[in-house]
Amino acid sequence: MIIWSKKVLLIVFGCLVFGVPQAICATSPLEQVRVAVDQVIEVLRQGELQGEARRKVLSKLLRSRFDFYIMSQRTLGQHWKKATEQEQDEFVRLYSELLEASYIGKIEAYTDETVDFNSEKIDGIRAVVATVVHSNNTDIPIDYSMVKKGDDWFVYDVVVEDISLIKNYRSSYGEIVRKEGYAGLFERMRKKIAELHEQPVGAREKT
């Protein structure tokens, strides 16, 4: 106990005096994803929070690890550049809300899945963290594309079973913008968000 606490003291002291927390505490993209996923699982598992309160906590966790601004740029691609600033802002706002609502709807159905954090590939300010979710007898590979900002890493794409979420939305949203313009896209997004918020919490059948 004494030895252990001395070690901890040393590290804490070191952090304080030499300002190394960034070296020790600023962690790799893999660690950051792990911490975020663990926090989410913890919230779901302990079951103390329910309904709206829980959604708020999950929302905060998501927004601290996802970069919705970059995700929006990537999703709209060329359309982003042609959009007015107001359209861009509105898109980011609606898109974050939509992704959040659908993501929370999915993870609320969490039962007893476990997650393996397999590897990270860092390339400059970008990185890919490979994870596998074990659910019943199926393994679902999920890769997180991340970007470094300061000392933190933020998710800008999620690739589930080889399907990139952003590339998918890029193609479908692009088509909607082409055909219906931003007014049409925003209209659809607002409707969808309203629908998703009406869904009862955690309604999914088990197999």
Added chain:
Amino acid sequence: MPVKNQIILLLVVLLAVSIDSTWAGQMEDDSALASATDQSEVDWTELDEDDQELEVWDPLEPFNRSMFWFNDKLYFYLLKPVAKSYRFVAPEPARESVSNFFHNLATPVRFLNCLLQGKGHDAASELALFMINTTFGIVGLFDLTPDDMVKPDAEDFGQTLGRYGTSTGFYLVLPVFGPSNARDAVGLVADSLTHPVPSPFYLKMKPLEEAGIQTYDRVNELSLDKDTYESIKKDELDPYLFIRNAFMQKRAAKVEK
């Protein structure tokens, strides 16, 4: 002594946490600055070079959308209710076993396509698994794949064509079978020659038996599925576009593997 130690430790940790959080605040500011520079360096609206955008060629969209609508109704009014009742009467391990059985039964298709693609190692794995699961696994009801063995990726003729450079052609939604494309639809026909159930060369089943068995396979798989389609319909602005793109991405990745 230990108590005193712990109190000191607690104090130091508290101090560290409080200072750290102020730092975190500063770091947030810093990162906001850094992000501004990062973002001006990178044009995030462009995909990376090795990350080609998938433009799906869909000249038959009106037809495809009507097939999509048909499959949707088939799913909600027939297949899903049947799968649900079946799920209710058959316990999950039994349904897993049925799934294993059908997977094992389809080995000839995967084995042959491994060979056609020059994947000798995967072909050998397919064959070994088939022999073990058919015998010790009782006609494939039990999957005895060792934990440390990576199952070979399921190969089919569409992928074989893709591997030799055939492009996907137009997107195609088939009734009952679902999303496909010109290339994979040809592949589907070719694979039906080697798959034991539809094959005209061995077993030689009657069309009705064939249809029955394939429907059962499908319903069994559906009973194990966790409402994937429902969640897509619930979440997406246009499920047709979502599935079209997801299918094409998935197939492109499978050809690469």
